[in-house]
Amino acid sequence: MNALLRRILSRNAAHNRDLYDIEKLHRDLKKGLSIHDLESTIRRYFDHPRWEVRNTAVKVAGDSGSAAFAPALCRFMTDRKQKGFVRRNAATALRSFRGSRAEILPELMNALGDSYWEVRAQAALTIAEIAEPDAALEGELIRRLFRTSPSIIHHLPYFFPLRVYRERDFEVRAALTRALGAVATSSATLHVLELLTGDSYWQVREAAIESLFRSAPVLGVSTMDLLQILQDLDLTCPDFRPKFPIRETWNRLKGTSAITTDADNRTH
């Protein structure tokens, strides 16, 4: 039954050459083809009736690095009629347009209210990447994270176990934490990040540590003070990566030698 469904879907795709064309364009772009001259072609795909085509067009626009696409991508990201993947990829694609920060940031903040978690997470990560310290953004991000207002943030430790998070998705929370590290201007952020180092998800705790170290110079906190703040940090988590000693040795030795061996050819 799955195969039948898939066949019907792929037959539809085969009948529609546009999807193939845009994906070919994307592959060519990754090979190094400049598409600055092809902007009008890409724009044609933006209005395509099939979301898969629009989705690929959004990715191509992001990869092109052409700032002329920024307004269109902002529109895609905040248009709730677009499919979730299209909105998410538009949020990701905007990372390429650091120069248009002033126009993009308000749209990204708007996207943080999206109903789809991947859009919120990618919008927050884009903010983390392109934003600079900004008090207004800082306050807004804290409001996105918590139900409480920044003015009563110092009372948070007492309410913390009561789940004061506004953002319940761990992935978005981690992304917002990173964004907060990028825009931090006041001690309120320091306190919020300190609270987030106690989050139940280690990804959020990890993001909080990184954000603390990122924002410390802006907030005028020394490394010694930071280490003092983080002295009770929980550094255990339910995840770890396998390490095969023989592979480590192999990689170390290989790193000191430029010779490509037969074993490499076999493995890859």
Place this chain on the structure above:
Amino acid sequence: MLYTLFDYLYSHIHSLSFMRLFTYITFRAILAAITAFLLSLLFGPPIIRMLKKRRIKDIAWNYGVVDVQAKDGTPTMGGLLILFSIGVASLLWCDLSNRFVHILFGAFVWFGGMGALDDYLKSHRNSKEGLKEHYKYALQLGFGVILSILYLHPSLTPVDPNFATELHLPFLKTPIANLGMYYSLLILFTITAISNSVNLADGLDGLAIVPSFLIAGVYAIFAYVIGNILLSSHFLFRYLPGSGEIAVFCGSIFGAGIGFLWFNAYPALIFMGDIGSLSLGGMLGTIAVLIKQEFLFIIAGGIFVAEAASVLIQKYIYIPFVGRRLFYRTPLHHTFQHRGYAETKVVIRFWIVSAIFALISLAALKIR
């Protein structure tokens, strides 16, 4: 084979009457499990060496959630070891004149061959693309058609032809319907669904094998009860003469599964590959049909059902039609990895849940 020998000795030589022990299904099921386990331990290392020598290795596939490169190069097709152990143990301890056993060996050969072809193509092409999906479905449905004929045709069926088409549900004493020839559709669905669900769950070290042998254990108990005139009457099951022999076959699967886990436990020295997952799924599906406990798999194999359902919902409904994800990643075990749980933690938790599901399904013996 040994069953026939011991049965002959017990029947013809008075001084060897103690050999009647070997005619008991429970005893042979235990021996089959131990034999399969020891065979796995004995032949595991040489099979792993052979697979490494032939460069039948796993191809790393980046899911975006785990460091898959670390496992790159682990030999696959470990299902060979499972099939070898099940095959030899069953040949030794099953009553080879039993019709149910014939059908199970048919499933063993069919799905084993299909999985071997799939793995061979992957290894040969050095890619994740093995047997094309529609060929895979065609072969699964092909076996379903053969099983339908063998099970439903009045002159071929090993059970009462009227009983063969009755639809039984767990926790209910009586059949809810007689599907007639439409029962063949249920057989086709059961075989295809179970075979694929085990295949989908085979993504982390030890994840597929433990639920598989637990389900084999559950089905062994059900087969024994249903094939025993006193117990079937006590538990209000319809007596299926000869079906108790399935318990011996299930014993082989159980033992081979534990033996394989010895090598497949994290970090795996060998992966089962499609030869293992497709054949285990195919055999479990066939067992479910033979003892008419198809729907019990939804409980006993709850992990497999959840894994398959997550893929179906995400891949075939949510992504193409809704244009977004419902789960972080699919199959379901990748969702937990995405949430930051290590592979071993995910696998052990899935084992715990499988064990709970197995216990609940065993409750269906009494609660009817």
